[in-house]
Amino acid sequence: MEKDTLYKFFAGLASDSEKIAIKSWLEEDAANQQVLLKERAFYDAIMLADEKLCIEETRPTSGFRILMKRSVKWAAVLLLAFISSYMLLEIQYRTSEAADNTVIVPAGQRVNLFLSDGTKVCLNSGSTFTYPSSFTNNIRNVSLDGEAYFEVAANEQKPFVVHTHICDVEVTGTKFNVEAYEDENSFSAALMEGKIKVRDNAEPSNTVRLNPAHKVNFAQGKMLVSDISDYDVYRWKEGLICFKDLGFVELMKRVEKYYGVKTFIENPSLPEHSFSGKFRVSDGIDNLLRVLQKEVGYTYTYSEDGNVIYIK
Structure with missing residues (x-):
């Protein structure tokens, strides 16, 4: 299947005949499903990246850039529905603007994006980040599996919460780094500016508040706070x-x-x-x-x- 055809489909620009061709292609070989998922993840990462910032080592074709400009309004959706049901996928695409967005960062790359509230997020290699198209609730909830650097737009009335598999990080407006790869069963957070509150998901009463130049590591059920001795480790975003x-x-x-x-x-x-x-x-x-x-x-x-x- 030509990548240009897949990108047109992701952007909502595919014709009926192209949609039918993609459906037939998926049914031919189970391996094609993995190809589709991989290309969708790449497409989402490119489309949601800030145009002023680059993604390492990968350059889309000029035709793909045109598609990006014409389809910014389309958000990422889960593709498992496509595999199980073509019609269900069509419904999901029509309603995708109200759904959560998910960005999956391929190995060796980084993705920079801005959320609807003005918050800047830089995602590290191998990360998965989920966030809403707009923050309509009293809490700005996002989810992270991986590593990210946040510059959160200040809003005292709407706390910003990063959910991970071990701890949640709550802020109102600040700069900090979170590393929480689920497959490594690890968690750490480092604060550069402002204040953050870190809460153990298993024991909500187990909470720490960080001041600038401090970090917290979760180990053996405990949160250990220490000074940041080396800021170079956070230069991954460069x-x-x-x-x-x-x-x-x-x-x-x-x-x-x-x-x-x-x-x-x-x-x-x-x-x-x-x-x-x-x-x-x-x-x-x-x-x-x-x-x-x-x-x-x-x-x-x-x-x-x-x-x-x-x-x-």
């Missing part, structure tokens, strides 16, 4: 991987997150080493691995599909 005295195993976990690969460390001496440095994500994973090779001797190979790296 497309940088920054680390200081970080063990090789932990560093490879970051590599996996940023580049969407799996690493296997077969060299027993590597976990004993720690590293400090800064790398630009757009320079690629090979550049990072080769620079590290100069400090510690190892070799690495890829699997046939390129999704696994064996480090020896």
